[in-house]
Amino acid sequence: QVQLVQSGAEVKKPGASVKVSCKVSGYTLTELSMHWVRQAPGKGLEWMGGFDPEDGETIYAQKFQGRVTMTEDTSTDTAYMELSSLRSEDTAVYYCATRAAAGFPQNFDYWGQGTLVTVSS
Amino acid sequence: SYVLTQPPSVSVAPGQTARITCGGNNIGSKSVHWYQQKPGQAPVLVVYDDSDRPSGIPERFSGSNSGNTATLTISRVEAGDEADYYCQVWDSSSDPLYVFGTGTKVTVL
Numbered sequence: 025q026v027q028l029v030q031s032g033a034e035v036k037k038p039g040a041s042v043k044v045s046c047k048v049s050g051y052t053l054t055e056l057s058m059h060w061v062r063q064a065p066g067k068g069l070e071w072m073g074g075f076d077p078e079d080g081e082t083i084y085a086q087k088f089q090g091r092v093t094m095t096e097d098t099s100t101d102t103a104y105m106e107l108s109s110l111r112s113e114d115t116a117v118y119y120c121a122t123r124a125a126a127g128f129p130q131n132f133d134y135w136g137q138g139t140l141v142t143v144s145s
Numbered sequence: 146s147y148v149l150t151q152p153p154s155v156s157v158a159p160g161q162t163a164r165i166t167c168g169g170n171n172i173g174s175k176s177v178h179w180y181q182q183k184p185g186q187a188p189v190l191v192v193y194d195d196s197d198r199p200s201g202i203p204e205r206f207s208g209s210n211s212g213n214t215a216t217l218t219i220s221r222v223e224a225g226d227e228a229d230y231y232c233q234v235w236d237s238s239s240d241p242l243y244v245f246g247t248g249t250k251v252t253v254l
Contacts, residue, residue, distance in 0.1 A: 059243070069180075069188065069231055071243035085241035119187055130235040131178035133199055135187035 026050045026124045028136035035142045041108040044139045046120030048101040057129050058103040060094060062116040063138075072105070072118075076128055110143045117141075147239045149232055149246035156252045163219040165249045167232035170213060175234045177215040179208060183228045191230075192217060219251070227253045 031045040048056065059074030073084035073094055082094045093106045103120055120136040123129030150168040157163040167177060177195050180188035190199050192208040195215065205220045219226055232246035 061243075061245075068248045069233075069245040071241045071245070074242075083242060087241070121188075130176055131190060131193045131233060132188075133190045133193070135189075138187055 026134040030136040030139045033140040043106040046103040053101040056122045060105045064116040151246040151249045154250045165217040167215040173211045
């Protein structure tokens with residue numbers, strides 16, 4: 025059983041950066057392909073990027089290229105998502121998500137509880 | 146990018162059957178996954194690979210996929226099924242790689 029516990033809510037000003045963490049238990053981070061999905065208030069789900077275990081690279085959605093960085097600390101089994109140059113449209117709940125199976129997941133059966141990031145002046 | 150279209154809302158009486166569609170170009174050639182999301186909670190996978198159910202998901206949840214439409218069917222609907230439902234596909238030739246549907250609000254009357 026995978027458990028994903030995310031860091032708490034954040035309030036940031038436009039232009040700032042935010043870094044959200046996702047602590048894994050039940051598995052090690054090296055056994056998983058971690059991904060990040062966000063959801064703006066009242067809106068749908070949007071995939072931002074994730075780790076491709078087949079080539080060891082992180083793949084980002086083109087929409088976020090250049091503004092998002094996803095990293096992992098395997099010593100603490102914690103994944104991080106950092107989004108820079110924040111604007112009001114980035115106000116959303118950010119989820120880490122994964123599948124408890126080897127390889128690149130086609131779906132996500134484990135999700136963190138979500139982290140609300142509010143961007144406001 | 147690949148687009149998945151869902152009806153904004155579906156209303157159903159308790160005990161009846163709810164059907165939620167997910168339209169996409171030749172979606173029948175892809176594996177479709179479905180998530181249930183209740184207010185203030187993270188999504189939960191309820192159907193994967195068109196018609197398989199994760200452990201713990203009631204048999205009342207089933208799926209099908211053919212042509213340009215995938216369907217999530219909820220039989221014998223209960224009040225606790227009221228939620229938003231999203232379809233999702235993975236497309237290695239698409240950006241983004243993971244595409245979610247527009248979402249459907251299921252209301253139990």
